Amino acid sequence: xxxxxxxxxxxxxxxxxxxxxxxxxxxxxxxxxxxxxxxxxxxxxxxxxxxxxxxxxxxxxxxxxxxxxxxxxxxxxxxxxxxxxxxxxxxxxxxxxxxxxxxxxxxxxxxxxxxxxxxxxxxxxxxxxxxxxxxxxxxxxxxxxxxxxxxxxxxxxxxxxxxxxxxxxxxxxxxxxxxxxxxxxxxxxxxxxxxxxxxxxxxxxxxxxxxxxxxxxxxxxxxxxxxxxxxxxxxxxxxxxxxxxxxxxxxxxxxxxxxxxxxxxxxxxxxxxxxxxxxxxxxxxxxxxxxxxxxxxxxxxxxxxxxxxxxxxxxxxxxxxxxxxxxxxxxxxxxxxxxxxxxxxxxxxxxxxxxxxxxxxxxxxxxxxxxxxxxxxxxxxxxxxxxxxx
Amino acid sequence: xxxxxxxxxxxxxxxxxxxxxxxxxxxxxxxxxxxxxxxxxxxxxxxxxxxxxxxxxxxxxxxxxxxxxxxxxxxxxxxxxxxxxxxxxxxxxxxxxxxxxxxxxxxxxxxxxxxxxxxxxxxxxxxxxxxxxxxxxxxxxxxxxxxxxxxxxxxxxxxxxxxxxxxxxxxxxxxxxxxxxxxxxxxxxxxxxxxxxxxxxxxxxxxxxxxxxxxxxxxxxxxxxxxxxxxxxxxxxxxxxxxxxxxxxxxxxxxxxxxxxxxxxxxxxxxxxxxxxxxxxxxxxxxxxxxxxxxxxxxxxxxxxxxxxxxxxxxxxxxxxxxxxxxxxxxxxxxxxxxxxxxxxxxxxxxxxxxxxxxxxxxxxxxxxxxxxxxxxxxxxxxxxxxxxx
Numbered sequence: 006x007x008x009x010x011x012x013x014x015x016x017x018x019x020x021x022x023x024x025x026x027x028x029x030x031x032x033x034x035x036x037x038x039x040x041x042x043x044x045x046x047x048x049x050x051x052x053x054x055x056x057x058x059x060x061x062x063x064x065x066x067x068x069x070x071x072x073x074x075x076x077x078x079x080x081x082x083x084x085x086x087x088x089x090x091x092x093x094x095x096x097x098x099x100x101x102x103x104x105x106x107x108x109x110x111x112x113x114x115x116x117x118x119x120x121x122x123x124x125x126x127x128x129x130x131x132x133x134x135x136x137x138x139x140x141x142x143x144x145x146x147x148x149x150x151x152x153x154x155x156x157x158x159x160x161x162x163x164x165x166x167x168x169x170x171x172x173x174x175x176x177x178x179x180x181x182x183x184x185x186x187x188x189x190x191x192x193x194x195x196x197x198x199x200x201x202x203x204x205x206x207x208x209x210x211x212x213x214x215x216x217x218x219x220x221x222x223x224x225x226x227x228x229x230x231x232x233x234x235x236x237x238x239x240x241x242x243x244x245x246x247x248x249x250x251x252x253x254x255x256x257x258x259x260x261x262x263x264x265x266x267x268x269x270x271x272x273x274x275x276x277x278x279x280x281x282x283x284x285x286x287x288x289x290x291x292x293x294x295x296x297x298x299x300x301x302x303x304x305x306x307x308x309x310x311x312x313x314x315x316x317x318x319x320x321x322x323x324x325x326x327x328x329x330x331x332x333x334x335x336x337x338x339x340x341x342x343x344x345x346x347x348x349x350x351x352x353x354x355x356x357x358x359x360x361x362x363x364x365x366x367x368x369x370x371x372x373x374x375x376x377x378x379x380x381x382x383x384x385x386x387x388x389x390x391x392x393x394x395x
Numbered sequence: 396x397x398x399x400x401x402x403x404x405x406x407x408x409x410x411x412x413x414x415x416x417x418x419x420x421x422x423x424x425x426x427x428x429x430x431x432x433x434x435x436x437x438x439x440x441x442x443x444x445x446x447x448x449x450x451x452x453x454x455x456x457x458x459x460x461x462x463x464x465x466x467x468x469x470x471x472x473x474x475x476x477x478x479x480x481x482x483x484x485x486x487x488x489x490x491x492x493x494x495x496x497x498x499x500x501x502x503x504x505x506x507x508x509x510x511x512x513x514x515x516x517x518x519x520x521x522x523x524x525x526x527x528x529x530x531x532x533x534x535x536x537x538x539x540x541x542x543x544x545x546x547x548x549x550x551x552x553x554x555x556x557x558x559x560x561x562x563x564x565x566x567x568x569x570x571x572x573x574x575x576x577x578x579x580x581x582x583x584x585x586x587x588x589x590x591x592x593x594x595x596x597x598x599x600x601x602x603x604x605x606x607x608x609x610x611x612x613x614x615x616x617x618x619x620x621x622x623x624x625x626x627x628x629x630x631x632x633x634x635x636x637x638x639x640x641x642x643x644x645x646x647x648x649x650x651x652x653x654x655x656x657x658x659x660x661x662x663x664x665x666x667x668x669x670x671x672x673x674x675x676x677x678x679x680x681x682x683x684x685x686x687x688x689x690x691x692x693x694x695x696x697x698x699x700x701x702x703x704x705x706x707x708x709x710x711x712x713x714x715x716x717x718x719x720x721x722x723x724x725x726x727x728x729x730x731x732x733x734x735x736x737x738x739x740x741x742x743x744x745x746x747x748x749x750x751x752x753x754x755x756x757x758x759x760x761x762x763x764x765x766x767x768x769x770x771x772x773x774x775x776x777x778x779x780x781x782x783x784x785x
Contacts, residue, residue, distance in 0.1 A: 047708030047716050077704055077716065077732055112701025113734045222705055297687070297772075298780055305781025311502025314467055315612055318437030326437050326467065342467055344503045382687075384781075387774045390688055391695025 006134050007155065007166040008191040009033040009233030013131035014143030017124030019117055020072035020110075027124045028143030030187060031066040031097065031132060036231035037193075038064040038105070039200035041207050043224035049076035050086040051106040052223060058102050059227075062196030065103040067187060067227060068093045068121075068128075069144050071172070075108040075116040076222045085116040092125045107185050107225050109146055109172065137189075141170040144185055147389060148172050152261050154254050158246050165192045165234040165247065169254050173262030184211060184262060186226045188254075192247055193232030193239075202238075202248055203228045210255035213377040214263045263378050264360075268385030271303055272378060274363040280373030285322035287375040289366065292320035300382030308353035310339050317366065328369040334362050396524050397545065397556040398581040399423040399623030403521035404533030407514030409507055410462035410500075417514045418533030420577060421456040421487065421522060426621040427583075428454040428495070429590035431597050433614035439466035440476040441496040442613060448492050449617075452586030455493040457577060457617060458483045458511075458518075459534050461562070465498040465506040466612045475506040482512045486519055497575050497615050499536055499562065527579075531560045534575055537779060538562050542651050544644050548636050555582045555624040555637065559644050563652030574601060574652060576616045578644075582637055583622030583629075592628075592638055593618045600645035603767040604653045653768050654750075658775030661693055662768060664753040670763030675712035677765040679756065682710035690772035698743035700729050707756065718759040724752050 010032055017027035040059050042052050058064070068089060075082050090104040097104070108116065131139065141151035152173070157166045171186035188203075207226055228251075230238075238244045264272045275294045280286035293299055296316040302309040310331050317324060331339035333353040338345055356362050400422055407417035430449050432442050448454070458479060465472050480494040487494070498506065521529065531541035542563070547556045561576035578593075597616055618641075620628075628634045654662045665684045670676035683689055686706040692699040700721050707714060721729035723743040728735055746752050 045705065045708035046712075046714045047704050074701070077701065077729075077734070079717065079733060112704060113729075222701075222708060297776075301777050301780035304777065307781065311464070311467065311612075314437050314502060315435065318435035318612060322436075324436045327469065339467075339503075343469055344467070382777060384774050384777045386687075387691050387694065387772060387777055390691035391697065391774075 007168040007189050009231045010168065010189045010191070011132040011134055012136035012140040013128055013133065014136065014139035014141070015124055015127050015131055017070070017120050019070055019120050025139065025143040026070055026072045027121060027128055028069045028140040029066060029093065029128045029132065030140060030189060030229070032189070032229055032231040034231055034233070035063045035065055035103065036229040037062055037196050037199055038227060038229050039196055039203045040225060040227045041204060043222060045222050045224070047076065047222045049074050049108060049223040050078060050082035051075055051108045052225060054083065054086045054090070055105045055107070055225065058105060061102065063103065064105050064229060065099050066093055066097060067105040067107065067229070069107040069109070069185065070116070070121060071144050071146050072110040073108055073114055073116050074110045074112045074223050077113045078115055081115055085118040088118050089116070089121050092122045096125055096129055105227060107223065109144060109185055109223050112222060137168050137170055141172070144170070144172045146172065147267055148265055150265055152258060152265065154258055156250050156254055158250050160236060160243050160246050163234060163236050165190060165236045165243070167250055167254055169258050171258050171262055173265060184224050184226070186211065186258065188228040188251070190228065190230045190247070191232065191234035192230050192243060193237035194230040198238050199228055199230055202251055206251045206255045209252055210259035214259045260378055263380050266380050267389045268383040268387070269380040270360070270383055271381045272361045273303055273380060274376055274378050276363055276365045276376040277368070278365070278374040279367040279369045279371065281323045281371040282373040283375055284373070286373040288320040288322040289317050290375045290377050292316045293364070293366070294377050294379035297382055300379065303357065303381035304383045306354060306357040308333060308338055308350050308357060310344070313364065313366070323370065324368060325370065330367040330369070332365040333357060397558040397579050399621045400558065400579045400581070401522040401524055402526035402530040403518055403523065404526065404529035404531070405514055405517050405521055407460070407510045409460055409510050415529065415533040416460055416462045417511060417518055418459045418530040419456060419483065419518045419522065420530060420579060420619070422579070422619055422621040424621055424623070425453045425455055425493065426619040427452055427586050427589055428617060428619050429586055429593045430615060430617045431594060433612060435612050435614070437466065437612045439464050439498060439613045440468060440472035441465055441498045442615060444473065444476045444480070445495045445497070445615065448495060451492065453493065454495050454619060455489045456483055456487060457495040457497065457619070459497040459499070459575065460506070460511060461534050461536050462500040463498055463504055463506050464500045464502045464613050466502045468503070468505055471505055475508040478508050479506070479511050482515045486515055495617060497613065499534060499575055499613050502612060527558050527560055531562070534560070534562045536562065537657055538655055540655055542648060542655065544648055546640050546644055548640050550626060550633050550636050553624065553626055555580060555626045555633070557640055557644055559648050561648050561652055563655060574614050574616070576601065576648065578618040578641070580618065580620045580637070581622065581624035582620050582633060583627035584620040588628050589618055589620055592641055596641045596645045599642055600649035604649045650768055653770050656770050657779045658773040658777070659770040660750070660773055661771045662751045663693055663770060664766055664768050666753055666755045666766040667758070668755070668764040669757040669759045669761065671713045671761040672763040673765055674763070676763040678710040678712040679707050680765045680767050682706045683754070683756070684767050684769035687772055690769065693747065693771035694773045696744060696747040698723060698728055698740050698747060700734070703754065703756070713760065714758060715760065720757040720759070722755040723747060
């Protein structure tokens with residue numbers, strides 16, 4: 006159990022389908038907080054508000070609605086975001102600026118803030134240490150399942166816990182995406198240390214996933230640390246254990262987000278090594294990971310390596326066509342830029358039938374390396390996104 | 396009629412489905428030639444060969460096969476490309492380096508060059524001044540229809556003609572794509588003038604279209620000018636008329652390529668103006684044109700302007716969320732970053748039901764402008780590309 010935190014999720018009827026759409030996490034004591042936010046130039050009102058409030062390094066609660074992004078809603082949008090945090094702060098008896106807020110859903114419509122306010126009493130009533138799964142449900146949009154992970158780590162005689170909740174589904178691209186994620190932990194931390202650890206962990210996880218290459222106006226990752234476990238990041242062994250757990254948990258969560266992406270049937274790791282530089286490796290991995298032709302071939306379970314070669318070639322990275330190896334898991338399909346034959350292709354095709362596999366690309370030019378996760382591009386992705394608002 | 400040119404297209408059984416797959420254009424006299432080629436670092440053997448041969452500025456023929464890209468085929472691939480041009484050169488009685496060659500189709504398989512050679516006699520027999528449509532058929536891959544345009548322009552008492560043939564369908568992105576295009580004209584031109592005019596025309600046309608954002612290893616645009624009309628580009632009035640005709644023809648052809656893109660149901664022009672710079676306008680137009688979420692919304696005829704805003708925001712261009720206008724043809728849907736209401740949305744949705752429409756984005760920040768053409772992302776695109784090789 007993540008001590009000193011409670012969470013809840015309820016139906017406030019913001020979503021048309023009347024599933025859970027309003028969530029709350031509170032810390033019993035002021036928690037240290039750090040966050041990373043969308044790099045999109047168009048930022049939703051709650052993102053703008055959180056970026057300002059988080060500067061204090063402290064918060065007590067975060068309230069989140071799904072079904073409406075409160076983005077491109079101008080002054081009214083900011084009023085609504087403020088109103089949403091005020092309703093929670095009043096009920097909790099704290100200053101407004103101790104409450105953070107996120108919204109996710111359709112852009113450009115005003116938030117039905119009266120529905121949020123009407124839901125606040127029930128939201129507080131439902132608060133529980135076991136409420137994170139309800140919270141995870143409440144922040145879903147086109148996600149098909151709630152995403153929650155919890156890890157408890159023993160250090161000497163004591164233990165600390167991390168709870169992580171996320172939503173994803175579409176508009177997912179390196180540098181975050183329509184993604185909301187909240188990490189609660191009962192370690193003690195100062196804001197600067199927490200921020201550094203969060204940025205590092207996000208860089209290894211959420212910044213390496215892509216579903217469709219689109220990024221959103223609302224992306225937010227927040228971490229709250231309330232110290233209730235009695236363990237502090239100032240203790241080196243706690244710090245190391247915490248860093249390891251946070252990194253691993255966010256990678257696992259990032260992969261869960263891709264796997265539950267819109268219409269996704271396969272999770273594919275793109276691993277590039279032997280590049281002239283890490284930057285070149287990143288360019289190659291990103292271009293392959295975003296290529297619609299590569300992604301539709303994954304969906305079709307077609308080991309069409311020509312499309313991978315085509316993507317590598319347009320990535321901007323330095324390349325020698327005669328030194329490229331491409332493997333699907335442990336099956337080498339292309340060696341020195343040439344096809345390894347029908348038997349290798351049949352084996353690679355078998356690998357592609359797995360729900361998870363890796364494509365490894367070695368360009369034999371240096372020691373640059375980078376890896377990221379992508380998914381296939383399916384008929385259902387198109388169906389889901391052609392019909393999203395109707 | 397484009398004087399002094401003949402073309403043909405035949406079935407050489409390179410393609411599994413036994414449709415036309417081998418094409419030839421010859422000029423009765425040595426023609427001045429210019430070309431632009433893929434910027435992909437992986438270049439197919441025929442591209443490498445043409446880039447070398449075109450330096451002479453002269454050619455007599457171009458031979459093209461579909462069904463096999465002759466790419467990632469190493470030394471054997473270059474031998475095969477050479478063999479293909481030799482077979483044509485021998486039959487025509489010219490030096491090998493007066494023959495250019497293109498290939499399009501699957502990457503990574505050796506070209507069945509014996510099939511090409513076996514087809515050469517029939518290919519020469521079929522040559523005719525009216526053979527450009529057959530040639531256009533022979534270079535198709537997933538194209539659903541051949542693409543050929545012809546324009547005859549009167550200057551004073553005389554006239555000159557331009558014939559243009561192209562294939563497209565997938566792997567289409569600014570900077571060319573899996574695109575082959577051949578322009579024949581009977582004006583007289585020097586190689587340098589011809590190249591300048593071609594680069595300019597391609598920049599206005601083929602470099603502004605996208606289907607799926609992927610680029611290919613085989614892209615080639617060639618122009619041949621044989622002087623048979625007796626008109627020369629050294630004559631200013633001919634030059635001006637020619638430039639106007641070439642620019643317009645390649646724009647028309649580029650739009651035909653997008654309209655016949657894989658699974659495409661709509662041709663959409665993305666027009667950005669009022670940007671801080673032309674470069675910013677290009678970034679915004681390109682990002683909107685490539686966004687899978689925007690493109691699936693086009694397919695769904697959903698005026699989901701939030702996705703357009705999201706794409707603008709991640710384009711890297713400078714933006715003020717409160718000064719963005721978005722129109723669908725003449726229907727303004729977003730003004731100063733705000734939704735114009737249900738009536739405007741209903742009207743915009745009606746516009747989206749058209750097979751062709753424009754999305755105009757005005758950011759009111761300066762005079763930077765750029766426009767390009769994109770298409771919707773349909774269920775059929777995924778189907779076609781999941782099954783391409785099977």
